[in-house]
Amino acid sequence: MTPTRTPGPIRHFRTLFISDLHLGSKAAQAERLLAFLAVHDAEKIYLVGDIVDGWRLKRAWHWPQSHNDVVQAFLRKARKGTQIVYVPGNHDEFLRGFPGQHFGGIEVRLTDVHETADGRRLLVMHGDEFDVVVRNARLIAYLGDWAYDAAIAINLVFNQFRRRFGFGYWSFSSWAKLKVKNAVSFIGAFETALASEAGRMGCDGVVCGHIHHPQIAERAGMLYVNSGDWVESCSAIAERHDGSLELLTWTGLPAAAPQLVDLPQSEEIKPLEPAKAA
Numbered sequence: 648m649t650p651t652r653t654p655g656p657i658r659h660f661r662t663l664f665i666s667d668l669h670l671g672s673k674a675a676q677a678e679r680l681l682a683f684l685a686v687h688d689a690e691k692i693y694l695v696g697d698i699v700d701g702w703r704l705k706r707a708w709h710w711p712q713s714h715n716d717v718v719q720a721f722l723r724k725a726r727k728g729t730q731i732v733y734v735p736g737n738h739d740e741f742l743r744g745f746p747g748q749h750f751g752g753i754e755v756r757l758t759d760v761h762e763t764a765d766g767r768r769l770l771v772m773h774g775d776e777f778d779v780v781v782r783n784a785r786l787i788a789y790l791g792d793w794a795y796d797a798a799i800a801i802n803l804v805f806n807q808f809r810r811r812f813g814f815g816y817w818s819f820s821s822w823a824k825l826k827v828k829n830a831v832s833f834i835g836a837f838e839t840a841l842a843s844e845a846g847r848m849g850c851d852g853v854v855c856g857h858i859h860h861p862q863i864a865e866r867a868g869m870l871y872v873n874s875g876d877w878v879e880s881c882s883a884i885a886e887r888h889d890g891s892l893e894l895l896t897w898t899g900l901p902a903a904a905p906q907l908v909d910l911p912q913s914e915e916i917k918p919l920e921p922a923k924a925a
């Protein structure tokens with residue numbers, strides 16, 4: 648029996664990218680995230696959207712202590728000197744109305760460009776901006792550039808309409824799961840759309856979230872990085888002090904859950920398998 652409460656040595660990074668926590672939903676793996684945050688630190692943390700699930704909270708209030716603890720953990724890191732940038736996603740888009748605002752040392756930015764230690768410029772955005780592009784990838788490829796621009800504009804109006812008239816946000820991940828046979832090509836279309844956007848913005852790559860599919864890869868000649876999620880994958884992206892990137896997957900037990908402390912190590916409670924369709 649190994650007590651799982653003892654935190655290991657703390658890994659220190661230049662930057663951490665974390666997204667899709669979906670706090671406020673029952674699916675959020677808050678305990679695991681707390682255990683992860685206890686042993687991972689960085690000079691700068693990007694919260695890459697869907698941190699708080701406003702759409703879910705609107706339907707049914709679910710906010711256990713562990714979700715509060717996650718917020719406190721970030722605020723504590725901010726107090727201790729970590730720069731925290733919050734790039735909102737579709738589930739926490741209420742924050743998109745507050746670009747440049749600070750709360751508790753956390754700054755809201757709609758998108759950002761992060762420069763790595765080795766001088767690469769990475770566009771940071773959640774990625775839902777391209778939902779319509781992704782859903783109609785084949786048609787847009789056929790119609791060309793104007794269709795691409797139109798799709799992005801339609802995406803904006805479409806979501807404003809849904810919000811205004813009280814519909815829930817259309818969810819890429821649940822939609823892709825329903826069409827599981829096509830999920831791989833949707834993920835591919837998403838990755839290409841985001842990588843191309845990075846190119847258009849004069850960047851070397853992109854860091855995004857949204858599709859719950861962690862990744863470090865090359866797409867369309869760009870670096871494509873996805874920080875994954877804390878619903879299924881329990882993943883994050885770390886930038887080491889030399890500028891190299893690492894995909895972290897948390898497989899440790901939740902240190903903060905007392906009922907699990909006496910369990911034998913790991914095998915019995917694993918994080919869910921990474922989402923196949925995300």
Ligand SMILES: [Mn+2]
Pocket residue numbers: 696697736737738773775856857858
């Ligand atoms: Mn999202």
